[in-house]
Amino acid sequence: MKITEVKTFPTWGTFRNMFVLKIETDEGFYGWGEAGLSSRELAVQGAVKHFREFLIGKDPMRIGAIWQELYRSQYFEGGRVLTAAISAIDIALHDLVARKLGVPVYQLLGGAHRNFVPCFVTVNKPLGPEVIAEAQKLITQGWSVIRFVPGHPDTGGDANLFEPRKSIAVTAEWMIKAREALGRAPVLGIDYHHRLNVAETASFCQMLPPGTLDFLEEPIRDECPEAYASLRTLTPVPFAIGEEFSSKWAFLPYIERGLTNFARLDVCNVGGFTEAMKVAGWCEAHYIDLMPHNPLGPISTAAHVHFSAAVPNFSWLEDRANEFTFSDELFPMQLKRTGDHYAVPQGPGLGVEFNEEMAREPFKFSESPHLHRADGSHTNW
Secondary structure (H helix, E strand, O other): OOEEEEEEEEEEOOOOEEEEEEEEEOOOOEEEEEEOOOOOHHHHHHHHHHHHHHHOOOOOOOHHHHHHHHHHOOOOOOOHHHHHHHHHHHHHHHHHHHHHHOOEHHHHOOOOOOOEEEEEEEEOOOOOHHHHHHHHHHHHOOOOEEEEOOOOOOOOOOOOEOOHHHHHHHHHHHHHHHHHHHOOOOEEEEEOOOOOOHHHHHHHHHOOOOOOOOEEEOOOOOOOHHHHHHHHOOOOOOEEEOOOOOOHHHHHHHHHOOOOOEEOOOHHHHOHHHHHHHHHHHHHHOOOEEOOOOOOOHHHHHHHHHHHHHOOOEOOEEOOOOOOOOOOOOOOEOOOOEOOEEEOOOOOEOOOEOOOHHHHOOOOOOOOOOOEOOOOOEOOO
């Protein structure tokens, strides 16, 4: 069996662009993949076009060898654009090979450890009485792990205004009230989306009584492990870190130095299943559970469900189906969540199909929010 074509589909989804990839073979088998570098899909497409030149004619069964060639085939190896492209290719190869063998993808990863994959839900309403009411509603629906987003005082209509100190003050107030209203049973966390610095994060955590948060996700950027090491000395709140990491090497100091408590690994960015399984084993050796990052489309969700089924050290999968849905016309076959979990799929491959014809609409340029401070300076989204 030989690879005959690598097709790319940067296309508009429900709420943002997606990068979908298809690998075809001379035996008629094919596989779907997805890359996770949101808002820079055309850069990923450019990398895949380079890779396509030497992928045609290769044996798709040699997944590990192909990964090594993709990663090592240029002098400037690594980086988020290249590993996002490699991720999509690696996921598609696993889907293709699993289809040929007639087994679910997780069987290629060692088989399932669980019968279902539990998820956590995100409450995106502004902090206040409404967000507590929404969380209470979710708990009655069976959710036990709830993630919140930061609050902010009124911005006067400027949606891109973000002042960290004002945000942490109001967010701490409402997180305390949320814990009091929801009790000790649910797992509560918040994603600060790397919008703070070390001092601001320490202040935020120190405003909270012990036990308020079960995890704090991505409070600062990940480029500097020493900054997280400093922050680790200033608060006992567990950290959920890793969605920005694009290799096992990026994870290295965070695992070896105990800087993360939940690994927010993203199969669509870290290098696909091949690299994700290596990170998972490394985390297992350090008693760190996986809490995968999954804000993309149905191919990403399916990939993360298979990955989550195949690792022993797993907590919860991010799922945004409450917020974002993808039509059955665009994805005529996709995994469906039941309550707060996904059943482990039984069919061959990932269990997803994509409508190529619908993806031929013009690509829509879009940008993530460009946040700024009151003084006009730029800050992280």
